[in-house]
Amino acid sequence: IILPHGGPFARDVWSYDPVVQFLANRGYAVLQSQFRGSTGFGKDFVAGEYGEIGKRMQDDLDDGMDWLVKEGRVDPRRVCIVGFSYGGYAAMWGAIRNPERYRCAASWAGPSDLNGMMRYDRQLFSASRYFQVWRKRFQTGSELDDVSPLKLADRLKVPVFIAHGEEDDTVPAKQSHRMVEALTKAGAPVSSAFYKDSKHDFGS
Numbered sequence: 001i002i003l004p005h006g007g008p009f010a011r012d013v014w015s016y017d018p019v020v021q022f023l024a025n026r027g028y029a030v031l032q033s034q035f036r037g038s039t040g041f042g043k044d045f046v047a048g049e050y051g052e053i054g055k056r057m058q059d060d061l062d063d064g065m066d067w068l069v070k071e072g073r074v075d076p077r078r079v080c081i082v083g084f085s086y087g088g089y090a091a092m093w094g095a096i097r098n099p100e101r102y103r104c105a106a107s108w109a110g111p112s113d114l115n116g117m118m119r120y121d122r123q124l125f126s127a128s129r130y131f132q133v134w135r136k137r138f139q140t141g142s143e144l145d146d147v148s149p150l151k152l153a154d155r156l157k158v159p160v161f162i163a164h165g166e167e168d169d170t171v172p173a174k175q176s177h178r179m180v181e182a183l184t185k186a187g188a189p190v191s192s193a194f195y196k197d198s199k200h201d202f203g204s
Helices: 018-025 043-047 056-070 086-097 114-120 128-137 149-155 174-185
Strands: 080-084 104-108 160-165 190-195
Touching: 056 086, 080 086, 086 104, 086 149, 086 160, 149 174, 160 174, 174 190
Parallel strands: 080 104, 104 160, 160 190
Antiparallel strands: none
């Protein structure tokens, strides 16, 4: 399982992760990639994210999978991509952009319409210390539509599971509702779950 972290201005750390342990307990190998834009590796590494959502940031996830395959650690025919928040976006987009790579995908609270998210919260994908530079170099308008799962829902060919908390005030649940509706209309293999009292993550 490819498990990209949220943020994207964040990083995975060497500590107990209940989701990773849950998956590993059930026999899955889990890869947590520190893709470009992840924090903790210097400004240049963070700057690699600017203008690259859905592009080189997604390439980094592909590269991680390719490395595991080359090392003989995983079967390339049995890889799924799963994520939360930005990671949920990356999961949906990965399944649409590179369906040949994944058997399935799962998204919790993942944005599906990036322009819609920018209208809702213009700092969603930024961090305050990087905000001014980020705004100057970030994709806008049609560039965001070109990497938004909602806009290309009819291209999805692999099964996807979409979940969201109805009380989420970081990524509105309507982002997932609209994606499920679009996939259903397109006849794509989608299943979903919406949790009435949950917010942005499992713990709230």
